[in-house]
Structures are given as structure tokens and as C-alpha cells.
Amino acid sequence: MLYFLSEFSEQFGALNVFRYLTFRTGGAVMTALLFAFLVGPSLIQWLKRKQREGQPIREDGPEGHLLTKKGTPTMGGIMILLGMGIATLLWADLTSGYIWAVLLVTLGYGAIGFADDFLKVTKRNTKGLPGKLKLLGQVGFSGAAALWIILLGEGDQATSLAVPFFKDLLVDMGWLYLPFAIFVMTGASNSVNLTDGLDGLAIVPVMIAASVFVLISYLVGNAVFANYLQIHHVPGAGELAVFCGAVVGAAIGFLWFNAPPAQVFMGDTGSLALGGSLGALAVVTKHEIVLAIVGGLFVLETVSVIVQVASFKLTGKRVFRMAPLHHHFEKKGWAEPTIVIRFWIIAVILAIVGLSTLKLR
Numbered sequence: 001m002l003y004f005l006s007e008f009s010e011q012f013g014a015l016n017v018f019r020y021l022t023f024r025t026g027g028a029v030m031t032a033l034l035f036a037f038l039v040g041p042s043l044i045q046w047l048k049r050k051q052r053e054g055q056p057i058r059e060d061g062p063e064g065h066l067l068t069k070k071g072t073p074t075m076g077g078i079m080i081l082l083g084m085g086i087a088t089l090l091w092a093d094l095t096s097g098y099i100w101a102v103l104l105v106t107l108g109y110g111a112i113g114f115a116d117d118f119l120k121v122t123k124r125n126t127k128g129l130p131g132k133l134k135l136l137g138q139v140g141f142s143g144a145a146a147l148w149i150i151l152l153g154e155g156d157q158a159t160s161l162a163v164p165f166f167k168d169l170l171v172d173m174g175w176l177y178l179p180f181a182i183f184v185m186t187g188a189s190n191s192v193n194l195t196d197g198l199d200g201l202a203i204v205p206v207m208i209a210a211s212v213f214v215l216i217s218y219l220v221g222n223a224v225f226a227n228y229l230q231i232h233h234v235p236g237a238g239e240l241a242v243f244c245g246a247v248v249g250a251a252i253g254f255l256w257f258n259a260p261p262a263q264v265f266m267g268d269t270g271s272l273a274l275g276g277s278l279g280a281l282a283v284v285t286k287h288e289i290v291l292a293i294v295g296g297l298f299v300l301e302t303v304s305v306i307v308q309v310a311s312f313k314l315t316g317k318r319v320f321r322m323a324p325l326h327h328h329f330e331k332k333g334w335a336e337p338t339i340v341i342r343f344w345i346i347a348v349i350l351a352i353v354g355l356s357t358l359k360l361r
């Protein structure tokens, strides 16, 4: 919205600053962060009042959770989504179709997660929405967004997959790209959802990935930089740097309240939305494989579940003491903060590897 102020830069030269992506991205970070700090405490109090006993804790989980997590309210994702939404609407160029496509996935997935959390809290069980219904909703929102993104794209590139390290390799998938894009968004969403099982465990890797995508969006959207780095130029993708800034700011603000011992959990309201937004960013910027690297921690957690369930079904034996992977280390006796901080370190290393794909071509 503030972007339109730059139209008056002829009369008031200072307003030209609203034209700059860097300035508006910084503004989005600060707006989302301040929103979380200002609204967080009262939102948590309100959630506590409404939820009384807080997040229903699974009986079959790590024993400690039943003691230490009881009474913690969920749906803290409301503060994340409100902060991100307000910051994006305030600082992004709202004529950008990419901004609205990514917001469609983010808020659509957030609504699915909210319904899931609401059922869990009101029915006092950990079932929530039936899995198939959640997936159907995710496919619906991501399908609409993917179609929109393809139509906004240019020529064959719109339905092509870029491969990191191979600058000239663009695999044109034709209309197969649509189900692929849906897979990226729903996969990223459910991976973040699975990962969000310890205080601070999901929100920091999300923040790290969003920070990487601030840079990727900016570079991919800038013809000069894209040409210099020999990455695929996606006109208009630069505006997503503002959205990524809003994610980073909201994530830092939420982390203040989710740091151990968490005062609030983000809930599926936050985890499904944040994962979906990362998937949508990867699709617009044609960095799907890079997202799998940068978000490798989410991939690792999901693969641990797939391996565990497959092994248990096929052989009756478990590969891990419990899946996802963070529970395995809990069962091994690692303290929760130890697991969380070591997983953060892995996320930082993977982000550096992901960033290296911009240069090594």
C-alpha cells in the first residue's frame, strides 16, 4: 500500500524511497516484528482463557511432554499470520500477482490449520481434521495458486524446472508442472508441520529459509543480477522479497514467545501456512530444488517418518526410537534445547549450501 506513495516522488523527493525493495523489505520485517511484540502477550492470554487446558498432548508421546507441555496454548500462528499479512499489505506493491498467489496459499493453508487446531482444542483430542480433508484443501489452494503462477510466468519457463548448478538446464515439464508445484507446496507445508514438535524447532529454520528467499527473490527478480549470476530471471518476483521480510519479522517475534519453555505453540495454523508459503516462494522463483536443500531439515524429519512407518509396516521393526527424528533424540535422553539448537545449526549449514547454488554454476 505504501508503495503508491512513490508516485508522488516528483513533488516530494523523499517519497522515492518507497520505490526501493530493500527499504520496503526492511519495513516489512520491522512491522511484523513489532506487531508480534505488541499483540503477542494479550493474544497468548486470550488463547489461554479460551483454551483453558491448552494444546491436547498425545498420550503416546515422549513422557516429558505430558508434564512440561500441559496447559500451553496453541494457535499462536494467528500472531504470525496477522503480522505477516499486515506487513505485506502495508509494504508490498499490491498490483503484484505473485504477492496475491503466495498470500492465497499462506492464508488458505492457515485457515485449514486453524480448523484443525480448533477441532483439537474444542474436542480435547489430537485428531483434528481428517487427514484426507486437510490434504484436499491444500491441493485446492495450491492448485489455484500454481495455475495463477504459471499464467503469470513467461513462455516455457513458466512450466519448467530449473536445476541448481546447471545454469542452462531448464526441464520443461509442460502441464506436469502443475501437479509438481502442488506437490512442492503441500510437501513443504506438511514437512514443517511434522517438524514443529519441540519449542522453537520449526520457527527458526522457517526464518532461515525465508531469509534465504529474501535474497533469492530479489536476485531472481532483478534482470541485471540474474544475468550476472546466470540464474533464471522471473520478472516481478522481486516483490516477494517484501513478503519474505514479513515472514522473517513475524518469525522472530513469534520465537520470543516460543523460546523454551514455550508460552505458546504456533499450531497447524502457523506450521501449515508457513510451510505452504515457502513452497509457493520456491515455485515462483523457480528454486524448488534449492528449497529442498535450504529446508533440508524439514525433508530429514519427513523422511524419518516415511522410513519409520514403512519399516514398521513391512518388518514390524522401528528404525528410530520414535519419529519424527527429534523424538528419536528425545528418547535417547537428549535435552530438548540441545536437540533444538543442534537442529538449528543443521538448518544454518543447509542454508549456506543452498545459497552456494547461486554462485556455483
Ligand code: 57M
Pocket: 055, 056, 057, 058, 059, 060, 061, 062, 065, 069, 074, 075, 193, 194, 195, 196, 197, 198, 199, 200, 201, 258, 262, 264, 265, 266, 267, 268, 271, 305, 308, 309, 318, 320, 321, 322, 323, 324, 327
Ligand atoms: C505435528 N505436532 C506435535 C503444536 C504445534 C505419522 C506421525 C509422524 C505424525 C506425527 C504428528 O502427529 N505430527 C503432528 C506435530 C505437537 O505440536 C502441535 O502441533 C503443531 C504443529 N503441527 O504447533 O500445536 C506436540 O509437539 C510439542 N511441541 C512443543 N513445542 C512446540 O513449539 O513441545 C510443539 C510445538 C505438542 C507439544 O507436545 O503437543 C506432535 O508431536 O504431535 N506424529 C508424531 O509426531 C508422533 N510420532 C509417532 O507417532 N511416531 C510413530 C510412527 C507412527 C511414526 C513411531 O515412531 O513409532 C509423536 N508426537 C507426539 N506424540 N507428540 C509421538 C506421539
